[in-house]
Amino acid sequence: MQWLVERRVWVSMHSNGILVPRKVDTVRKLAKLKISLDGPRHVHDAMRSDGSFDAALAGTHAAREAGVPVEFTCTVGRHNLTSLEQLLDIAKPLRVPVVFQPALNSLFRGNKRDGSAWELDGPRVRAVFAHIETLNRKKRGVGNSWSSLRHFRRFPEWTQPPCAAGRVFCTMDPEGVLFSCGELDRSDRSNSVVRFGVAGAFANLLRKGCGECWSARLVEENYAWGCRIDRMLPPLRTPPFDRQPP
Numbered sequence: 368m369q370w371l372v373e374r375r376v377w378v379s380m381h382s383n384g385i386l387v388p389r390k391v392d393t394v395r396k397l398a399k400l401k402i403s404l405d406g407p408r409h410v411h412d413a414m415r416s417d418g419s420f421d422a423a424l425a426g427t428h429a430a431r432e433a434g435v436p437v438e439f440t441c442t443v444g445r446h447n448l449t450s451l452e453q454l455l456d457i458a459k460p461l462r463v464p465v466v467f468q469p470a471l472n473s474l475f476r477g478n479k480r481d482g483s484a485w486e487l488d489g490p491r492v493r494a495v496f497a498h499i500e501t502l503n504r505k506k507r508g509v510g511n512s513w514s515s516l517r518h519f520r521r522f523p524e525w526t527q528p529p530c531a532a533g534r535v536f537c538t539m540d541p542e543g544v545l546f547s548c549g550e551l552d553r554s555d556r557s558n559s560v561v562r563f564g565v566a567g568a569f570a571n572l573l574r575k576g577c578g579e580c581w582s583a584r585l586v587e588e589n590y591a592w593g594c595r596i597d598r599m600l601p602p603l604r605t606p607p608f609d610r611q612p613p
């Protein structure tokens with residue numbers, strides 16, 4: 368990370384918050400810290416074990432005190448469908464935006480882990496995100512830009528945005544393996560920065576987009592990179608299929 372920061376590369380990190388207070392000297396170098404938070408304490412701890420909610424908030428405070436901007440990432444599924452507004456109520460006094468994205472069967476393409484118990488079907492996802500659009504218009508602390516909210520209107524149809532993966536951003540896992548995109552299958556672990564150096568590993572990256580781009584910040588960065596202003600502007604209306612809470 369030091370190497371990247373010295374070269375003015377914009378570095379953010381995804382975390383559950385647990386190690387942040389202990390690793391604050393590393394965290395201090397980040398441009399942004401994204402902490403997963405699924406909902407209020409009982410919802411978050413039911414998914415991730417007791418104490419996880421408090422650890423996420425302790426990590427948030429430690430990062431903020433170190434001067435690092437924080438945002439919460441909330442993956443929307445069956446487990447937290449009815450508690451999204453409670454989460455916004457928790458985040459607002461902390462002045463931490465909440466970025467919402469739909470739960471997928473697996474975090475990574477090609478992974479065999481079955482997350483179908485948490486997934487919502489397409490109509491339900493579109494209905495929830497229509498409600499999140501409404502909350503965004505009311506300025507309730509939704510961190511999504513309009514480009515991801517507009518994109519999620521088409522979930523789960525194959526919808527290919529311009530793809531900047533491997534061109535202007537990439538993902539490095541904790542062992543130093545570099546991937547063009549954090550959503551991709553990670554079974555091939557050969558592209559290590561330890562083996563090839565950062566520049567060499569970056570040159571090796573695949574640059575091939577896909578139509579399964581459902582991570583909010585990836586979607587937003589892609590449309591911004593592609594200069595798709597038409598996708599970045601607020602739509603005139605919330606979709607008619609659901610303006611009410613799901």
Ligand code: SF4
Pocket residue numbers: 527528529530531532548549550575576577578579580581585586589
């Ligand atoms: S389109 Fe999105 S999910 Fe697919 S490779 Fe590009 S950034 Fe990753």
